[in-house]
Amino acid sequence: MGDYLLRGYRMLGETCADCGTILLQDKQRKIYCVACQELDSDVDKDNPAFRDVVPPPPF
Numbered sequence: 001m002g003d004y005l006l007r008g009y010r011m012l013g014e015t016c017a018d019c020g021t022i023l024l025q026d027k028q029r030k031i032y033c034v035a036c037q038e039l040d041s042d043v044d045k046d047n048p049a050f051r052d053v054v055p056p057p058p059f
Contacts, residue, residue: 001022001024001034004024004032004034005024008026008027009024009025009026009027009032010024010025011023011024012024012025012031016033016035016036018033018036019033019035019036021033021034021035021036
């Protein structure tokens with residue numbers, strides 16, 4: 001989200017109806033939700049079956 005703010009996006013006082021993330025607005029006044037547009041769904045990233053499991057390095 002910080003990258004968008006550095007590129008000139010404005011943080012709004014509203015949240016996304018789908019995921020609850022704070023909404024951003026670009027210079028053309030388009031409303032943008034970083035979580036819905038950029039990230040995988042919460043279910044997939046929090047579900048161990050969908051994550052890559054990396055074994056710890058040997059000692």
